[in-house]
Amino acid sequence: MVEDTRLIELIGVSKEFDGTMALDNVSLYIRKREFITLLGPSGCGKTTLLRILGGFEMPSQGQVLFEGKDLLPIPPYKRRINTVFQKYALFPHLNVYDNVAFGLKLKKLPAAEIGVRVRRLLELVKMTGYEKRDVEQLSGGQQQRVAIARALVNEPEVLLLDEPLGALDLKLRKAMQLELKAMQQQLGITFVYVTHDQEEALTMSDTIVVMKDGHIQQVGDSKRIYDEPQNAFVADFIGESNILDGVMLEDELVSFCGKKFPCVDSGFAPNEAVDVVVRPEDIMIVGEDVGMLTGRVVSLLFKGVHYEMVVEAGGFRWKVHSTAMQPEGSRVGISIVPFNIHIMHKQLEPDAGEDGA
């Protein structure tokens, strides 16, 4: 279980590369035994943040504490943190066994103990029997397992993972997501995981940190991030969303598409321009005569579990997910319950979710 102690704390961390801010005044804490995911599009600063924790980059500004002590002056080889690199970075001149044993040999452990620990880890990642194999002849999934074993064998306090599943096919990804999560719970190690895949983040994480342009947008657990996105960017990035311009008329009443809708949000200025966010699965297709808005189905795609429709209604093209099919061109009504209409402050660029966690 996640403990309440703060293992790592970042305070006002910024990193500048040739005039561009990869990280801009980021503050965040990571708890012991937490599975925390840094999520965002490429260039959002998530990898830079990870590399600072690993010791491969120095922040231009700010502080990083590890168990309350300054982490930054400590070189990477002395940190109790190990990394699973993007594309694995296995040593091509060593076989599977020697790759995994690398860290233990540096600690000058007796060969017998190294053997025991390496074999235990290879068993954990289901690579028993591959000890003598050349790492370059392994498949992507196997290399990834070796990379995880090589890092975990050192029994780090924190494991950093930089898009470790990026090179795998969908089915293997899904399987590895569950395995990684199980491993993390079994070993009780803090995982800091970097990905741009929101589904992966939702599946595995205790905590998700959504990032954009070097800023943290929102920190929260999967459910909170999905159900209560703090702004339109998070709503759009985590799952699909319909995002419309609206005006908050008064508490619990918003207007968009030329109509008034009851909602559950309050505390906005009267007539404040807002972003209105509605998830595609929260839109109900109803009869034309009873809908809050009426429109026409302009496209229809079968996605396996559900149909993905685009409905043009009220001057907006709505993304709608539904298990019931409506033929293309048919006229329908749409209806949204107040609870599923999310109202967000308009984002002023550049914005920041600087309050961190």
Next chain:
Amino acid sequence: MKRSAFAGPYVVWMILSTVAPLLFVVYFALTDRSGAFTLENLAKFVDPIYLGVLWRSLYLAFYCTVICLLIGYPAAYFLASKDFARNQALYVLILLPMWMNFLLRTYAMMSVIEDTGMLNNFLKWLGLQPMEIIGTEGAVLLGMVYNFVPFMVLPIHTALKKMNVRLIEAAEDLGAPPAQVFYRVVLPLSLPGIVTGITMVFMPAVTTFAISRLLGSGNFFLFGDIIERQFLESNDWNFGSALSMVMAVLILISMSLLNRVDPKKEGSGAY
């Protein structure tokens, strides 16, 4: 037309310039002046004088290779480091001497180190004793290193440049301090470059001839000089061919020994 036909011109060239001469060398080495088969030329080689020259050629080439490695590796390492990535000046400086013919370079070296050359004039100006350099083995070694060191730097540089920086980070991440990163990752991964570099320095060094004559002032000969003399002065093509054959076999043996160091055959090219 088959694609293999494109190699035609080169195959013809190779037959005329490599295969045929090699066959001639073997033919001359195993015959006497009248063309009859004999092993006498090879027997003549087993003589303290010639063996002594061969020994000198081998150890000078060996020293030259070691010195080139000791100078060349750090240079290549520095060139490949990211601190240097944006500055190509030093790289050009290493290549620059190679744009000039090696005989010219050797003559230039001669005028620097000869008894009344620039170096001794400079020492005199400082009020120091002049040094007798030219005509010694040291001078020949200096000339060889001067000529061959780029052939060591370039393949090692290529090997280091090709290396994934993440591997160095991975080693640090797993607890390796800088010296261990070098010993456990950088050095083994640059081994193919070292092997290529050693080959490319040792081979021309062991067959050197002009450098020894110019910088050694004719005080002693190297194996290459002896071979040259058989053809140009003694006019004994048969013995010259026999000596060439011995050299070729020695080089073949040393090459095959070196190749064992690089079992994956990842030897990087010189450039």
